[in-house]
Amino acid sequence: MDLGLSRRTYLVTGGTRGIGLATARLLLEEGASVMIAARTAESIEKATADLGEHPQVGFVQADLRHPDGGSTAVAATVDRFGALEGVVNNAAAFSIDRDHPDRAAWTGLFELKLLGYEAVMQAAIGHMNGGGSFVNISGIASMRYHPRSPHVSAMNAAVQALSMHYAAQLSTRRIRVNTVVPGVTATDRYERRIAHLSQQKGLDLADAKKALDDTVPLGRPADPVELASTIVFLLSDRSASTTGATVVVDGGTVIFPEAAYVGSES
Template sequence: MTPFISLQGRRALITGGTSGAGAATVALFQVLGARVLTTARTKPTDFSGASFIEADLTTKTGVQSVVDAVQEEFGGLDILINVLGGSSAPSGGFAALSDEEWDKEFALNFFPAVRLDRALIPSMLDQGTGVVIHVTSIQNRLPLPEATTGYASAKAALNTYSKSLSKEVSPKGVRVVRVSPGWIADRGTNGLALRIAEQAGITYDEAVQMIMNSLGGIPLGRPAAPEEVADLIAFLASDRAASITGTEHVIDGGTVPTA
C-alpha cells in the first residue's frame, strides 16, 4: 500500500532541529524518507541521525555556513523549514525593551528566515519546484504585552513577509506556507511549567493550568505536543498539500478566539 505521506529522497533543511518541534520534525522527516540537514548553535551530545552543522543563524556568517553546507551536502534543496525562534526578552512591557532587546528579537525570529530564503530559494526557482515553511506563532495576532511584544512583533513581520513571498514565487512552482503554533510542550517535561511549579510550590498540572490561564485558556485543555506540530509540517511539505500556498495554519488547541 502506498503511504499517505512520503518525503522519500526529498532534500530538506530544518533549522532549530535539536529540541521541541524542530527535533520532532527532523525525526519525522527521516522516517518519511527525506534527506535532512539540521542546524543549531550547539550539537547535543545525544544527537544522531540527520546531518548537522553548528551555526548561529542570528549572524550573516552563520547563515552563510548553513547555505554552504546545503550545497555541499545536497547540491540544492527541495524543502526549507525555518523552525528557529524564541525570546529572552525581559518582562515589564514595552518600556523594558531596549534597542538591544528589539534587535535580538528580530535577529532570531525574522532575519534568519529572510536570509536563508534569499540564498536558497533561487535554486528552487531554477528547478521549478520547492516548499518553504516558516514557523511563526499565534502571538503574531495574540501578543502578551507583559513579556512578548518584541517576539510577537518579529513573528508578525515574518507572517507578512511570508505572504508576500508566496505571491511572488508560487507562480514559479515554489510553495510558501506558515505554521503558527500556540503553546508547545512535552507533558511532564516542560521547563516553564516545572519552573513555575517549583517556584510557586504547586503541582506540575497546576502550573500548566496557570500558563493556560495566562493565554486566555486553551479550549482543548492542553498544549500541543511537538510531534503534533511536526505532523502538520510534514503534511504541508508533502505532495498531499500540493495546492496549499500562501496560507497560515494555526495549531493552538483553540487558543485564538477568532476564526
C-alpha cells in the same frame, strides 16, 4: 500516508529540539534527507545522540543572528546532499516575560526571526529550480495581545508577513511558502515556562502546569509531533495548492480571547 518525500532534501533550522527535532525525525521516517542547523555544538551533540547514527541526516552549526548564518546552513545542506527541496525555519529564542523589553531584546529577535529567516530563504531559493516549499514557524503571540512581550508579538507577525510576501513573489516558480503558528507545546520551553510561573506566582509545579494548560481550550499542550505532522504535510506535494497560508495549531487558544497569557515564548 506516503507523502512522497523520499529522495528529497530538507533543511530544518532550530532542529535539535522540540518542534524542529520532531520535524526532522518525521522527515527521516518519510525517507527524506535532513540537514539540521543549530547555534551551538552542544545542542548538535545532544540531537546526534537523540537521533542515533543515520546516513540521511547531517548537522551544521549556524547562528541565524549573524549575516552569514543563513547562507552557511544552506551551503552545508547542498554540499552534503546535492539538492534542496524545502526549508523549515524554526530557529527561535525563549523569552521570559519582561515589563519593558530593552533594545537588545528587540534587536536580537529581529536578527533571528526576521533577518535570519529571510537570509535562509534568499540562500535557498536559487537551489529550488524544480520548485520547493518553505514553512516558517511563527508563534501565537502574533495573533493575540501579549501584555509583556511586544517584541515577540511584532516579530512573529513579521514572519507571517514575510511568508505572504515570498508566497506571492515565488508562486510562478512553483515555490510555496506557508506559516505554522504553534500555541502551547510540550517542549523544553513549556517546562521552563512552568518553572518560571511557579516561581513568579508562588505555585507548586503541578498547579503552575495546570494554570498554563488551562489557557488552552483543549486543556493540554500540543505534542511536538502534532506540529511536525502539519509542517511535513505542508512540505509535501499533498499540499501542492497551499501557499501564503497561516496554519494555527494551538488547541483553540486564538479563538478564545479571554484565555489569559501565562509566560511567553518566541
